[in-house]
Each structure stands twice: as structure tokens, then as C-alpha cells.
Amino acid sequence: MSYQNIQTEIDENILTITINRPKKLNALNRETIQELHEAFKEAKADEEVKVVILTGSGEKAFVAGADISEFADFSPKEGKRLSAEGQEKLFNYVANFPKPVIAAVNGFALGGGLELAMAAHFRIASENAKMGLPETSLGVIPGYGGTQRLPQLVGKGRAMEMIMTAGMIDSSQALQYNLVNHVTEPDELLEFAENMARKIMKNSMVAIKGAIRAINANYEAGRNGFETEIEEFGRAFGTEDFKEGTSAFLNKRKADFPGK
Known part of the structure; x- marks a missing residue:
């Protein structure tokens, strides 16, 4: 455009x-x-x-x-x-x-x-x-x-x-x-x-997206930032980025995040 x-x-x-x-x-x-x-x-x-x-x-x-x-x-x-x-x-x-x-x-x-x-x-x-x-x-x-x-x-x-x-x-x-x-x-x-x-x-863009939501929640009326953090933390466990990040750490290699 x-x-x-x-x-x-x-x-x-x-x-x-x-x-x-x-x-x-x-x-x-x-x-x-x-x-x-x-x-x-x-x-x-x-x-x-x-x-x-x-x-x-x-x-x-x-x-x-x-x-x-x-x-x-x-x-x-x-x-x-x-x-x-x-x-x-x-x-x-x-x-x-x-x-x-x-x-x-x-x-x-x-x-x-x-x-x-x-x-x-x-x-x-x-x-x-x-x-x-x-x-x-x-x-x-x-x-x-x-x-x-x-x-x-x-x-x-x-x-x-x-x-x-x-x-x-x-x-x-x-x-x-x-x-x-x-x-x-x-x-x-x-x-x-x-x-x-x-x-x-270099980091997980999926995790960063969740972190943005959690951090912003603390500044929004009617939102509980801690509850949003818990939700986003739990959601991360279902991502391919989490599987790749933990696998890379345990195998002592650099993570290659798929962004999913």
C-alpha cells in the first residue's frame, strides 16, 4: 500500500x-x-x-x-x-x-x-x-x-x-x-x-506476544495482571515454541523457534 x-x-x-x-x-x-x-x-x-x-x-x-x-x-x-x-x-x-x-x-x-x-x-x-x-x-x-x-x-x-x-x-x-x-x-x-x-x-515471538498482553493487563482497569500472567503462562505450554525452547535448553543447543 x-x-x-x-x-x-x-x-x-x-x-x-x-x-x-x-x-x-x-x-x-x-x-x-x-x-x-x-x-x-x-x-x-x-x-x-x-x-x-x-x-x-x-x-x-x-x-x-x-x-x-x-x-x-x-x-x-x-x-x-x-x-x-x-x-x-x-x-x-x-x-x-x-x-x-x-x-x-x-x-x-x-x-x-x-x-x-x-x-x-x-x-x-x-x-x-x-x-x-x-x-x-x-x-x-x-x-x-x-x-x-x-x-x-x-x-x-x-x-x-x-x-x-x-x-x-x-x-x-x-x-x-x-x-x-x-x-x-x-x-x-x-x-x-x-x-x-x-x-x-532470537527469542520466542509467541511468548513475547503473551508477555505483552500480561504486562499491559496490569495497567488496564478491571484487569488482574497476575491472573492474565497465569493464563498466558499456561497457554505457552501448548505451543511449539515451548517444546522447541525446552528441548534446546535440555540438549544444550540454540533454539530455533517456529513461531507457533
């Missing part, structure tokens, strides 16, 4: 999705959100894709925010629908994606851009990255999961400060806050993310 605002490339089972609106600093508009949804939907069905890396074109921005011109004159009802549809189509879809999603954050990740990075399963940042949720400076609040995911990652107090001040933090602060897992040189960002993806792919 051809896209206007994003680029996709598959190499050695790694799908790289690049948001490509450099003149707008890769800002998210509704068309880009829809294209990202379609790209992830395709990746979910494509057996060749094992890991997804999400990044922005150029070094200036991962995603500099939402395209404010699209909703500046919205009514409360329209604003609520904008948030709900965006979360369903993209942000929650990414957070619950059954394959690992790594955000490679280059440059600005602000507003919806940081919310998108936080929806990924973990984040790697370049040294020039700047992150923040500046929505309160526009008279609104984060609407794509930012008020929920930021406290989960950095703690309530720091999340309150970041949202209330509408300020930015740099990559070293983001690492200190546990908002990102690693910081790299800008020209090493994608290589680092790809190497991380290769480490992931």
Missing part, C-alpha cells in the same frame, strides 16, 4: 515505519494517524514482520505534535470524538500491538508525538531528543493517552510537573526519568534500535 505521509521498509523481519512530513516537523494530522493505523494493521497480518521500529524523518523531529490547524475551531463534542478516535485507531492500537514496537526518538517528541512514543513498548532516544507535553500552554490537556501513560512511566509527581509546566526535557533527563531506555548518538539511533530488534527476535 502506498502512503502520502509515512514510509515503510521491511528488512530481515524488521519493519521500520517512518513518519515523513518534514515540512511540518512530522506533526500528526488525521490522515497521518489513519495511515499509521493501516501500516500497523498490515504489519499485524504480515508473518514476515517480527518487530516494528517507529521513527520520524530527519533529525529535527520524531513527531513535533498534533496538527493544531485541524482542530483549532472544534466544539467540545468534536474534541471528545477526536481524542476517542485517535486513541482507538493508533495510540491504544500500538500499545496493545502483539508484536514488539520500538520508538526511535530523534529530535522533538512533543504532545501527540510523545504520546505516540509512549504508546510504543519502549523507547530509544538520540542525544538531540527533546520531549514534552505542552498542551496546557494551548488551553487543552493531552488527549491521546498522555495523562495516563506518562505517570506510569515517570511517576505521578514528575508527570504532574511536566504537564503543568508544559516544559521540555532533554534525552539525559528522559533517561533519568525512565521515560526512555537508552540514549545514543543521532547517527547511531536506528542501528541501535535494529540491534535491539535482532536481540528480541
Whole structure:
């Protein structure tokens, strides 16, 4: 499928999705959100894709925010629908994606851009990255999961400060806050993310899918994460990957997981 605002490339089972609106600093508009949804939907069905890396074109921005011109004159009802549809189509879809999603954050990740990075399963940042949720400076609040995911990652107090001040933090602060897992040189960002993806792919992708569900369950209202872990743990015993993994371990050889 051809896209206007994003680029996709598959190499050695790694799908790289690049948001490509450099003149707008890769800002998210509704068309880009829809294209990202379609790209992830395709990746979910494509057996060749094992890991997804999400990044922005150029070094200036991962995603500099939402395209404010699209909703500046919205009514409360329209604003609520904008948030709900965006979360369903993209942000929650990414957070619950059954394959690992790594955000490679280059440059600005602000507003919806940081919310998108936080929806990924973990984040790697370049040294020039700047992150923040500046929505309160526009008279609104984060609407794509930012008020929920930021406290989960950095703690309530720091999340309150970041949202209330509408300020930015740099990559070293983001690492200190546990908002990102690693910081790299800008020209090493994608290589680092790809190497991380290769480490992931050495393991059972079926087990990783179950682990994603179990970890996310702890953050979902009405779900008991421990019960989900028990369910996923038991389900793993019926997989071919479990048989291969245990056999390889007992026979002191490298596992070759069939992915079933």
C-alpha cells in the first residue's frame, strides 16, 4: 500500500515505519494517524514482520505534535470524538500491538508525538531528543493517552510537573526519568534500535506476544495482571515454541523457534 505521509521498509523481519512530513516537523494530522493505523494493521497480518521500529524523518523531529490547524475551531463534542478516535485507531492500537514496537526518538517528541512514543513498548532516544507535553500552554490537556501513560512511566509527581509546566526535557533527563531506555548518538539511533530488534527476535515471538498482553493487563482497569500472567503462562505450554525452547535448553543447543 502506498502512503502520502509515512514510509515503510521491511528488512530481515524488521519493519521500520517512518513518519515523513518534514515540512511540518512530522506533526500528526488525521490522515497521518489513519495511515499509521493501516501500516500497523498490515504489519499485524504480515508473518514476515517480527518487530516494528517507529521513527520520524530527519533529525529535527520524531513527531513535533498534533496538527493544531485541524482542530483549532472544534466544539467540545468534536474534541471528545477526536481524542476517542485517535486513541482507538493508533495510540491504544500500538500499545496493545502483539508484536514488539520500538520508538526511535530523534529530535522533538512533543504532545501527540510523545504520546505516540509512549504508546510504543519502549523507547530509544538520540542525544538531540527533546520531549514534552505542552498542551496546557494551548488551553487543552493531552488527549491521546498522555495523562495516563506518562505517570506510569515517570511517576505521578514528575508527570504532574511536566504537564503543568508544559516544559521540555532533554534525552539525559528522559533517561533519568525512565521515560526512555537508552540514549545514543543521532547517527547511531536506528542501528541501535535494529540491534535491539535482532536481540528480541532470537527469542520466542509467541511468548513475547503473551508477555505483552500480561504486562499491559496490569495497567488496564478491571484487569488482574497476575491472573492474565497465569493464563498466558499456561497457554505457552501448548505451543511449539515451548517444546522447541525446552528441548534446546535440555540438549544444550540454540533454539530455533517456529513461531507457533
